[in-house]
Amino acid sequence: MPSGANVETTVLGADEIILNMGPQHPSTHGVLRVKLRLDGEKVVGSECVIGYLHRGVEKIAEHRTYQQFAPYVDRMDYVAAVSNGLGYCEAVEKLLGVEAPPRARVIRTLLTELQRIASHVFWLGTHALDIGALTPLFYCLREREEILKIFEKYCGARLTTHAFRIGGLQYEAYDELEKDVERFCNDFGRRIDEYESLLTENRIWVGRTKGIGILNAADAIAMGVTGPVLRASGVEWDIRKAMPYAAYDQFDFSIPTRKNGDTYDRYLVRMEEMRQSLWICQQAIEKIPPGPIMGKVGKVLKPPPGEVYHSVEAPKGELGYYIVSDGTTQPYRVRIRPPSLINLEALDQMVRGHLVADVVAIIGTLDIVLGEVDR
Amino acid sequence: MANDSEEKQLPVPPQAEKPAAAGTPSPSEAAGKPTVPAAPAKPPAAAPPKPPAPPPAPKEGPVPLDNDLVKRYRARFGEAIREAWVDRKQAILVVAPELLLEISMYTRDEEKFGLLTDQTAVDFPKREKRFDLVLNLYSFAKNERLRIKALVGDGEQVPSVQGVWPTANWLEREVYDMFGIVFGGHPNLKRLLLPEEWQGFPLRKDYDILQQDEAWVRENLGIESGQ
Numbered sequence: 324m325p326s327g328a329n330v331e332t333t334v335l336g337a338d339e340i341i342l343n344m345g346p347q348h349p350s351t352h353g354v355l356r357v358k359l360r361l362d363g364e365k366v367v368g369s370e371c372v373i374g375y376l377h378r379g380v381e382k383i384a385e386h387r388t389y390q391q392f393a394p395y396v397d398r399m400d401y402v403a404a405v406s407n408g409l410g411y412c413e414a415v416e417k418l419l420g421v422e423a424p425p426r427a428r429v430i431r432t433l434l435t436e437l438q439r440i441a442s443h444v445f446w447l448g449t450h451a452l453d454i455g456a457l458t459p460l461f462y463c464l465r466e467r468e469e470i471l472k473i474f475e476k477y478c479g480a481r482l483t484t485h486a487f488r489i490g491g492l493q494y495e496a497y498d499e500l501e502k503d504v505e506r507f508c509n510d511f512g513r514r515i516d517e518y519e520s521l522l523t524e525n526r527i528w529v530g531r532t533k534g535i536g537i538l539n540a541a542d543a544i545a546m547g548v549t550g551p552v553l554r555a556s557g558v559e560w561d562i563r564k565a566m567p568y569a570a571y572d573q574f575d576f577s578i579p580t581r582k583n584g585d586t587y588d589r590y591l592v593r594m595e596e597m598r599q600s601l602w603i604c605q606q607a608i609e610k611i612p613p614g615p616i617m618g619k620v621g622k623v624l625k626p627p628p629g630e631v632y633h634s635v636e637a638p639k640g641e642l643g644y645y646i647v648s649d650g651t652t653q654p655y656r657v658r659i660r661p662p663s664l665i666n667l668e669a670l671d672q673m674v675r676g677h678l679v680a681d682v683v684a685i686i687g688t689l690d691i692v693l694g695e696v697d698r
Numbered sequence: 699m700a701n702d703s704e705e706k707q708l709p710v711p712p713q714a715e716k717p718a719a720a721g722t723p724s725p726s727e728a729a730g731k732p733t734v735p736a737a738p739a740k741p742p743a744a745a746p747p748k749p750p751a752p753p754p755a756p757k758e759g760p761v762p763l764d765n766d767l768v769k770r771y772r773a774r775f776g777e778a779i780r781e782a783w784v785d786r787k788q789a790i791l792v793v794a795p796e797l798l799l800e801i802s803m804y805t806r807d808e809e810k811f812g813l814l815t816d817q818t819a820v821d822f823p824k825r826e827k828r829f830d831l832v833l834n835l836y837s838f839a840k841n842e843r844l845r846i847k848a849l850v851g852d853g854e855q856v857p858s859v860q861g862v863w864p865t866a867n868w869l870e871r872e873v874y875d876m877f878g879i880v881f882g883g884h885p886n887l888k889r890l891l892l893p894e895e896w897q898g899f900p901l902r903k904d905y906d907i908l909q910q911d912e913a914w915v916r917e918n919l920g921i922e923s924g925q
Contacts, residue, residue, distance in 0.1 A: 374891035379907075381876075382900055386907045417786055544812050544838070547865030558838070565841050629759040629785045632834050632845065634815070645834060647820055660816040660834070668868045697891060 338362050342679070346375050350453040350683040353693030357670070359682065366674045366682060371667060376697035384657035389415050389624045390489060392657065397483040399661065400695040402445050404484050405438035405474070406637040412487045413568055414633035414644035416618075418626040419489075426614040427491035428570040433504065433607040434477065434486055435569065435635075436600040440511070441470040442638035442690075443593045443600075450590070450687035451522060454531045459521055466514065469507050476503070490620030501608040508605050515597055522590070532586040536673040536685035539584055546669040550640025550662055552689060555592045556584035562636040569635075573610075574603045586688040593690075625652055639663050639690055659698060663691040760785040767809070767844075775801060780849075788843060795831070795848040799857040802833075802846075806862050811835040811844055814863035817870060819850075819877045823903045827851040829879055833859070850879055858884040876901035893918070 335341070345356040354375035360368035380399065384392045396411045397404035409431055416422060423431065448463030471481040476497055478486045486492075522528045538548065543556040553560060561578045563571040579595035581588035626648040634643035640662030647656040666689050673689075674682050763784040771779045771791060778801065781792040793801050805811045816834040827849040835844045850856050858881035860866040870881045871890040878899035881887055888894055897911045916922060 374889075374893070377891045379900060382905075382907055385903075420786075545864045547814055547863065560838060627759045630790075631786045632788060632816075632843065641815065643816055643834070645816065645818060645832065656820045658816065658818040658820075658832075664868065665865060668865060 335360070336362065339367065344679075344682065346372075350686060352449065352686065352691060355667075355686070355691070355693055355696070357682065357686075359674075359679065361679065364678050366677055366679065369671045369674050369682075371670060373664075373667070373693075374697050376693050378698065380698045381657055381659060384654055386653065388652045389626070389654060392654070393487075393489065394483065394485045396659070397485055398694060399659065399698055400442075400637065400639060400642070400663065400692045401482055402692055403438050403442040403638045404482060405434050405486050406442075406635060406642065408485060408487045409435050409569065410633065410635040410637065410642045410644055412489050413635065414631060414646055415489045415624070415626070417633050418629070418631045418646055418648055419620070419624065420627075421490055421618050421620055423491040423618050424615045425570070425612045427487075427616045427618070429573070429607055429611050430492060430496055430616070431487055432570040432574070433604055433611070434474070436603045436607070437470050437473060437504070437507075439600045439638045440597050440604075441467045443597050444470075446593065446638075446687075446690045447518065447590075450684075450690070451528075453683050453687040454528065456522065456525070456528060459518055462514070462518060466511055469510075473500070473503050473507065476500075488617070489624065491615070491617035493617075495616060496611065501611070504604055504608050508601050508608075512598075512601055515594065515601075519594055523594075529587065531681075531684055532590060532688075534583075535586040535677060535681050536688060537583065537585045538669060538673055542672060543584065543669070546672065547665045548640070548669050550636070550638070550666065550690075551589055551592045551596060552640065552666055552669075554578065554580045555589040557582045562634055562641060566634075568633075570607075571603075574606045576600075576603050586684055589688045623652055625650060634660065637662055639692070639695070640666055661695045661698060663689075663693075663695040664698075667691050667696055760790070763789055765789075770809075771801075771804075774804060788845060790845045790847060792847045792849065795850055795854070795856050798831075798846075798848050799859060799862070802859045802862040805835065805844070805846065809837065809844075810839040811837045813838065814859070814865050814869070815843070817859075817866055817873060819873050819879055819901075821877060821901065821903045825849075827854075829877060831856060831873070831879060852878075853880075855880050855882040857882050858887075860884060875899070878902070 339362050342359045342361050346354040356372040358370045359366055396407040400407055444463045444466050448460035451459040474484050475481050478484050478494055538556050540556045540558050543553050559578050559580045576599045579592050581592050628650040630647040632645045634641050642662055643660030645658040646654050649655040673685050760783040763782040768782040778794040778797040783790040813836040815836050818832050820830040822828055829850040831848045831850050833846040870884055873879050874887055875889040875892055
């Protein structure tokens with residue numbers, strides 16, 4: 324069966340069956356349905372059926388003003404709303420030809436990195452749960468709670484934050500922001516080692532993840548995979564370094580990569596990314612510059628006609644916005660390049676030859692959010 | 699203001715492959731110092747922060763582009779490269795849809811744009827060829843982006859590029875789903891997000907935001923769509 328084809332198009336072999344996994348399966352992280360073509364318990368082909376959560380976000384955008392659409396993007400990847408908002412605000416700023424002031428950019432970077440930790444830590448908990456390790460989930464949610472509390476103190480919302488505005492920030496950093504972040508960094512920096520000690524050398528964990536769902540670098544690039552999945556295949560590419568945005572050029576951090584491109588390596592890459600994000604947060608609280616938080620942006624936004632593509636390194640991969648303006652207050656077209664959707668496309672290639680139980684591990688390791696896949 | 703002065707020096711550096719790369723250096727520089735176009739190498743620290751007097755620089759928006767990259771494409775494909783633009787420092791090539799596959803091969807193999815970041819479309823219903831098919835590309839080797847566009851009419855077939863960049867498989871299915879553009883040579887061209895029997899293409903401009911496929915709703919949900 325060729326990749327990307329319909330699982331039912333070719334005649335089934337005598338030992339083959341089609342098995343539906345999802346859309347109600349607990350390990351599909353939402354409403355993903357995977358049609359598996361099985362030979363015994365071995366996967367010979369698969370096809371994703373998506374769209375159960377499709378809300379037509381791109382169509383809605385054409386009927387809202389630029390500011391009105393901003394909260395909608397938080398509903399795509401709802402475990403990393405801050406990153407979505409950053410990408411959208413910066414894309415519109417690029418379209419307008421304005422820039423957020425330095426103070427706003429550092430605070431944006433700080434919150435986005437906290438969001439990356441929250442997203443990764445949530446991934447770690449649920450991914451471990453899928454594979455059968457129950458314990459990490461409780462600790463991971465405890466850490467995530469700390470970050471959500473910081474968001475709540477900052478802008479009043481925990482999940483769909485709408486933390487940023489086009490042109491800068493609406494809210495000034497609250498008085499204890501630095502102190503809260505510092506306390507979180509101190510605690511989490513110690514605890515992440517403890518979480519690693521639960522899993523990294525755990526025999527069951529290693530057995531369930533090593534050599535599972537291998538994606539080599541050439542295939543990963545051909546499939547358009549980005550983010551930690553690409554870096555675990557040995558491609559050292561991170562938009563924060565390649566095309567710096569927000570205030571990333573002011574901070575020192577490294578891009579963790581691994582060679583094998585299996586589930587275990589993707590786990591290690593994300594663990595290391597959390598440490599790097601922590602390091603960025605620690606640097607950021609030291610040097611939030613004084614100054615205004617809002618750039619010179621009018622109440623009515625009318626970007627000059629034209630178009631722009633802007634992307635950010637979201638926790639899942641490259642999150643891009645392609646916006647076409649016709650000079651009015653409403654975007655003519657907003658295209659969102661969702662990292663989850665495009666990473667999910669590689670699933671078929673990764674599950675072939677593995678067992679059904681490994682499909683669960685591979686869906687988990689891709690770290691998809693169906694709100695973003697379907698939009 | 700800041701970007702006006704940026705735009706002005708666009709055609710100046712001859713070594714720059716393509717202005718899209720101008721987004722790559724540190725944003726502190728991109729913060730827009732009023733650099734004199736004759737001396738782009740001037741240290742940014744020396745530049746005073748006061749806003750420059752607005753010169754008659756081009757406004758934000760598409761400007762014709764003619765750099766080395768475009769010249770190479772023109773030399774190779776001639777008339778098939780219809781237009782070349784730069785908009786917000788991003789390079790755009792408008793190509794003939796018939797040659798999209800050949801141009802894609804060349805773009806991947808010779809120009810090293812290995813990553814198809816995104817493929818999408820934009821609908822302009824009043825135009826004779828109503829759709830812009832848009833490919834957003836990225837090159838790891840050059841750290842550059844490039845946008846290739848092809849103008850496609852309603853009902854016309856475009857060659858599928860999924861043989862060049864396998865990731866286009868789902869992206870083309872989504873474009874088909876939302877715009878109804880048909881890709882010739884696609885192995886499994888069916889709707890990606892909407893149900894297969896859905897009627898109409900929602901991201902076309904003549905599909906209203908409140909419009910639904912009422913027959914589908916009635917048949918599958920057993921209710922009147924209420925819109």
